[in-house]
Amino acid sequence: MAPAAPLRDLSGQRQRSRLPAEVTGFIGRKAELAAVVALLDSSRLVTVVGPGGVGKTRVALRAARQVAGAFSDGTCLVELSVLDNPALLPGAVAGALRLPEEEGGPHAEAVFGYLRDRRLLLILETCEHLIDACAAFAERVMSEAPGVTVLATSRQPLDVDGEQSYLVAPLPVPDSGEATALPGPSGDAIELFAERAAAAVPGFRVTAANRADVIRLCQRLDGVPLAIELAAVRLRALPLPELTRRLDNRFQILTSGRRGGVPRHQTLRTATQWSYDRCSPAEQDLWARLSVFAGAFDLAAVCAVCPDPAIPREQTLDALVGLVDKSVVLRDDRDGSRYRMLDTLREFGAELLEGTGEEAAVRGRLIARYLRMARRFDKHFLDDDQMARFRELDAEYPNIRAALETALGGRPGHRRRDAADAAELATGLHTYWQISGRLREGSYWLGKVAAHGGASPYRAWALAIRGRLATFEGRTASALADIRESLRLASEQGDDLTVACGYMYLNFALALDGQHAAALAAGEEAVRRLEELGCRIVLTAIQPQLAHMDLLAGELDRALKRSADGLRMLGERSTEQWLSSYLHLIAGLALFQQRGKQAECAESAGNALRAKHALGDVIGIAYALELFGWLAAADGRHERAAWLLGAAEPLWARAGNRLSNTSVLEGFHQEAERAARRALGDRRYAALAAAGAQRPLDVVVENAIANADAPRGQDAGADASPGALPEGGGLTNREREIAALVANGMSNREIGSRLFISKRTVDAHVEHIFAKLGISSRVQLTVWLRDQHADQVPATGQAAPANGA
Numbered sequence: 017m018a019p020a021a022p023l024r025d026l027s028g029q030r031q032r033s034r035l036p037a038e039v040t041g042f043i044g045r046k047a048e049l050a051a052v053v054a055l056l057d058s059s060r061l062v063t064v065v066g067p068g069g070v071g072k073t074r075v076a077l078r079a080a081r082q083v084a085g086a087f088s089d090g091t092c093l094v095e096l097s098v099l100d101n102p103a104l105l106p107g108a109v110a111g112a113l114r115l116p117e118e119e120g121g122p123h124a125e126a127v128f129g130y131l132r133d134r135r136l137l138l139i140l141e142t143c144e145h146l147i148d149a150c151a152a153f154a155e156r157v158m159s160e161a162p163g164v165t166v167l168a169t170s171r172q173p174l175d176v177d178g179e180q181s182y183l184v185a186p187l188p189v190p191d192s193g194e195a196t197a198l199p200g201p202s203g204d205a206i207e208l209f210a211e212r213a214a215a216a217v218p219g220f221r222v223t224a225a226n227r228a229d230v231i232r233l234c235q236r237l238d239g240v241p242l243a244i245e246l247a248a249v250r251l252r253a254l255p256l257p258e259l260t261r262r263l264d265n266r267f268q269i270l271t272s273g274r275r276g277g278v279p280r281h282q283t284l285r286t287a288t289q290w291s292y293d294r295c296s297p298a299e300q301d302l303w304a305r306l307s308v309f310a311g312a313f314d315l316a317a318v319c320a321v322c323p324d325p326a327i328p329r330e331q332t333l334d335a336l337v338g339l340v341d342k343s344v345v346l347r348d349d350r351d352g353s354r355y356r357m358l359d360t361l362r363e364f365g366a367e368l369l370e371g372t373g374e375e376a377a378v379r380g381r382l383i384a385r386y387l388r389m390a391r392r393f394d395k396h397f398l399d400d401d402q403m404a405r406f407r408e409l410d411a412e413y414p415n416i417r418a419a420l421e422t423a424l425g426g427r428p429g430h431r432r433r434d435a436a437d438a439a440e441l442a443t444g445l446h447t448y449w450q451i452s453g454r455l456r457e458g459s460y461w462l463g464k465v466a467a468h469g470g471a472s473p474y475r476a477w478a479l480a481i482r483g484r485l486a487t488f489e490g491r492t493a494s495a496l497a498d499i500r501e502s503l504r505l506a507s508e509q510g511d512d513l514t515v516a517c518g519y520m521y522l523n524f525a526l527a528l529d530g531q532h533a534a535a536l537a538a539g540e541e542a543v544r545r546l547e548e549l550g551c552r553i554v555l556t557a558i559q560p561q562l563a564h565m566d567l568l569a570g571e572l573d574r575a576l577k578r579s580a581d582g583l584r585m586l587g588e589r590s591t592e593q594w595l596s597s598y599l600h601l602i603a604g605l606a607l608f609q610q611r612g613k614q615a616e617c618a619e620s621a622g623n624a625l626r627a628k629h630a631l632g633d634v635i636g637i638a639y640a641l642e643l644f645g646w647l648a649a650a651d652g653r654h655e656r657a658a659w660l661l662g663a664a665e666p667l668w669a670r671a672g673n674r675l676s677n678t679s680v681l682e683g684f685h686q687e688a689e690r691a692a693r694r695a696l697g698d699r700r701y702a703a704l705a706a707a708g709a710q711r712p713l714d715v716v717v718e719n720a721i722a723n724a725d726a727p728r729g730q731d732a733g734a735d736a737s738p739g740a741l742p743e744g745g746g747l748t749n750r751e752r753e754i755a756a757l758v759a760n761g762m763s764n765r766e767i768g769s770r771l772f773i774s775k776r777t778v779d780a781h782v783e784h785i786f787a788k789l790g791i792s793s794r795v796q797l798t799v800w801l802r803d804q805h806a807d808q809v810p811a812t813g814q815a816a817p818a819n820g821a
Contacts, residue, residue: 066184069242102149131161143170172341186239205234212248224782307365311414390444439474453634476505489672516545527565560598597627638667649688654695662705
């Protein structure tokens with residue numbers, strides 16, 4: 017038998033070709049590749065970590081190809097996914113290095129004998145199921161083979177001294193209004209789906225007509241490449257809208273195995289099950305419990321909602337750390353103290369929780385946590401930490417919604433006690449609904465409470481609050497019906513506080529409906545009852561709406577006095593924002609109507625806008641921007657008026673009706689808009705208003721307060737004139753109008769709202785525009801328009817940023 021080849025003859029040149037060829041296109045990941053390459057340049061142990069199916073191996077192998085030239089003995093890939101015995105790890109490495117077989121000999125010693133004087137990149141692929149063995153092996157490489165660099169992929173770090181780990185996140189999914197899957201690589205989830213879908217269904221492409229479904233699908237799949245690739249294959253059997261609709265059962269729909277490839281990646285369930293099997297029993301149990309959170313959560317939430325009475329708190333924390341290490345739980349990018357789960361992993365956990373018999377208890381604790389939070393916010397509404405408490409609620413809102421859905425939406429774990437708690441939660445959030453501008457959603461949940469509540473006190477209170485929200489929306493007929501029914505029920509039940517608040521809400525609805533005498537009577541009755549009950553908070557809260565009532569009745573001096581009285585009730589040292597800002601706003605609206613008070617009016621508007629913006633109060637911001645626009649028009653500054661009025665429009669669209677449908681204030685809006693249109697012309701006015709609507713809200717607010725004639729960053733796009741585009745390309749008048757709005761950065765949904773047509777109609781128009789001009793992207797459309805008539809489109813050729821409201 018011929019002698020075995022000497023180890024030295026196994027040259028690095030022979031190892032260079034050991035990386036597998038890429039069989040599909042590599043999408044995006046420029047930042048990730050650059051980061052991993054930089055780490056390989058500075059560290060000898062780099063671990064690429066991330067959830068299952070996120071593309072860790074693709075990133076690692078592409079990075080390895082980029083740095084291969086730095087290793088004279090080449091690269092070597094050791095695939096570990098099929099290995100289930102840690103003792104076999106050295107043999108797997110020896111096989112990948114093509115070392116001679118040794119009969120009963122110590123593979124480890126042969127491996128390290130070979131590596132000690134090599135300059136080699138050693139890739140350990142899929143380490144999580146052999147984590148201890150891989151860690152020990154890497155540690156020994158670090159100490160005994162100074163020329164060898166280890167690049168590992170794993171769902172958790174190896175936790176070895178000198179290790180640098182890099183988290184690969186899912187691919188980004190753009191918003192519906194962004195251009196996606198268009199010429200020029202975008203590197204996002206939409207581009208991946210487009211490429212894989214075209215391979216599965218020849219001729220498939222992402223168009224204006226199907227883009228919304230593609231984005232929705234990629235959002236539902238968290239931008240995870242494996243899930244997106246599996247979904248693309250299913251297009252052979254299901255049309256895209258049907259596939260998107262069925263993703264609520266993603267583990268059932270994405271079960272078509274892929275021939276070849278790694279078995280654990282052949283279906284979404286097997287990929288997720290692989291991660292689950294790597295977890296300890298405590299981690300598996302916590303995974304299931306964490307599935308009740310729909311959004312990001314912090315450690316306090318975990319301890320409140322997910323404890324196991326049978327184990328100490330420290331073990332729960334250890335399990336959370338373990339899930340973070342294994343990339344089941346991710347740290348939230350916006351706040352390092354918060355965590356999140358990908359929807360795919362969360363839904364897998366929800367299936368597990370359903371079978372444990374503990375679901376009702378865990379979901380009950382979820383409801384209880386957010387009920388306590390809502391109670392604190394309501395009880396301490398006027399305290400100095402109002403802003404912090406509001407932001408806390410806002411950050412937790414996805415989880416609050418999950419709690420409401422659990423008890424009021426018929427989800428598993430529903431109990432009668434849960435329903436009562438959820439009713440209190442929905443009604444306890446009454447000020448949150450108003451401040452956040454979630455008027456329609458608040459009305460939805462309150463309607464659920466009213467439907468479930470029978471003749472209970474919760475029904476009366478829910479109807480009162482729903483009427484209050486409808487008033488802000490400008491739906492006074494619905495508001496009055498709800499409030500009057502609430503008063504009837506609460507009176508029958510002897511619920512004095514709900515009756516008092518009902519009269520308070522009735523006052524506001526009647527005032528906005530123009531029934532001033534009735535509004536005055538209701539307001540006086542509310543004050544009388546509130547004084548008898550000693551409700552300091554509510555007595556303070558009624559002041560802005562009494563001032564608003566006086567304003568609408570033309571009692572300007574009385575409105576100003578009430579505003580001043582309300583601010584005194586809050587106190588000079590108060591840092592309360594919501595009521596005080598409304599008092600400033602009402603004062604500004606009254607001062608606007610008094611001759612020679614423009615400076616005082618602007619000061620009040622500025623005070624209101626600062627606070628409303630800090631809170632994120634959509635309605636309050638819109639009112640303040642309107643007031644600034646009216647001032648500008650009255651002062652002959654028509655360009656400023658146009659973009660300010662335009663900036664308010666998307667906020668009104670979110671909140672309901674402009675100026676809550678009050679005819680008095682709507683008259684001021686119409687007067688300001690007519691003056692600006694006369695001075696600027698309809699096309700110029702429309703372009704400036706559109707530019708204001710597209711500016712980031714932070715920019716709009718800053719420049720409104722700074723008395724700027726144009727928002728910072730305003731470009732030539734403000735000169736674009738919808739409906740005044742160049743002839744050419746065979747576009748109809750409507751298509752030219754829509755093309756201009758596209759070039760100004762508006763999404764199809766925003767265009768539909770502005771032109772009072774459906775989004776689907778806009779989708780079809782955009783598709784026709786692209787076809788007629790022979791283009792396929794919004795950027796190309798902008799460039800085409802610029803070339804046709806340079807002074808009517810954005811000079812940069814880029815869409816304006818979406819409004820941040």
